[in-house]
Amino acid sequence: MIPKRYACIFADRSSGAVYRFTVAVRPVIGVCLALLAVPVGYTVQSRWTSHAEIEQLRLQNARLELENSSYRITASELTNSIADLQDGLTELSSRLEVAALESPAFNKLPDSVRAASPASSIPEVAPTDTFDLLGGLLGSVDQRLQMIRHGVALREALSDATPNVWPADGWLSASYGYREDPFTGERDFHPAIDISSRRGQPVYATATGRVTKARRNGDYGNLIQIAHGFGLVTRYGHLADYAVEFGDTVKRGEVIGYVGSTGRATGSHVHYEVLVNGRTLNPLRLLPDTDAISAN
Numbered sequence: 562m563i564p565k566r567y568a569c570i571f572a573d574r575s576s577g578a579v580y581r582f583t584v585a586v587r588p589v590i591g592v593c594l595a596l597l598a599v600p601v602g603y604t605v606q607s608r609w610t611s612h613a614e615i616e617q618l619r620l621q622n623a624r625l626e627l628e629n630s631s632y633r634i635t636a637s638e639l640t641n642s643i644a645d646l647q648d649g650l651t652e653l654s655s656r657l658e659v660a661a662l663e664s665p666a667f668n669k670l671p672d673s674v675r676a677a678s679p680a681s682s683i684p685e686v687a688p689t690d691t692f693d694l695l696g697g698l699l700g701s702v703d704q705r706l707q708m709i710r711h712g713v714a715l716r717e718a719l720s721d722a723t724p725n726v727w728p729a730d731g732w733l734s735a736s737y738g739y740r741e742d743p744f745t746g747e748r749d750f751h752p753a754i755d756i757s758s759r760r761g762q763p764v765y766a767t768a769t770g771r772v773t774k775a776r777r778n779g780d781y782g783n784l785i786q787i788a789h790g791f792g793l794v795t796r797y798g799h800l801a802d803y804a805v806e807f808g809d810t811v812k813r814g815e816v817i818g819y820v821g822s823t824g825r826a827t828g829s830h831v832h833y834e835v836l837v838n839g840r841t842l843n844p845l846r847l848l849p850d851t852d853a854i855s856a857n
């Protein structure tokens with residue numbers, strides 16, 4: 562058993578003086594333990610803290626790596642999308658240049674026909690972060706691109722379907738509208754233009770389409786009728802002969818028949834009609850303004 566108190570005696574040899582101290586054991590042990598506890602506690606505490614910090618950093622690092630790789634993937638997808646869009650735009654701009662050459666004629670078509678070219682708008686996006694924003698924008702641009710592509714295709718088709726060339730070489734011998742009937746002399750509505758030409762001269766399709774009539778038809782004589790789509794139809798009357806049959810697909814400028822004077826005609830000419838949704842239109846509205854009539 563450890564005694565509770567100790568006495569320390571110090572003696573001075575030269576003077577013979579004696580000094581005595583009494584020391585209590587428990588407070589001394591307590592103080593020593595307290596002094597020891599400070600560095601030990603500090604070490605344990607700091608080690609524990611740094612371990613937790615390292616763990617946290619490790620987690621943070623892993624999270625950042627994950628985020629980084631997902632950004633890389635997203636960025637590469639976006640790059641691909643942008644490249645696709647750029648390709649699409651390049652292709653479309655060259656197609657638009659071609660379509661623009663034909664536009665003067667189809668701009669003169671009635672609004673009901675031109676309404677087939679759709680107007681488009683960018684739908685609104687509500688992005689929540691940068692990539693959502695970019696992704697949303699690209700989605701919108703892509704959607705708009707598809708709308709434009711569809712619109713361009715329709716404009717190209719409408720351009721092909723617009724009767725914008727002369728059906729034969731020759732001269733204009735009768736205009737569209739009211740006139741004196743060449744047979745009766747009475748006032749009469751002429752729903753076409755007449756182009757006089759030598760018998761046997763070629764007659765050309767004025768736009769791409771499908772032959773819906775190639776037969777004798779009353780006053781028209783030998784008649785060819787072509788449906789071009791978009792409600793557009795052309796008729797070529799008084800032909801001497803046909804170069805196509807019912808059901809044939811023809812391109813603009815293709816020979817479809819030959820000038821004659823069959824049916825109710827005073828001389829060899831082509832009676833040329835343009836119909837839009839079943840109603841006649843002055844064919845001159847769609848033809849280029851030229852002094853000499855030339856189909857080529």
Ligand SMILES: [Zn+2]
Pocket residue numbers: 735751753754755831832833
């Ligand atoms: Zn006529």
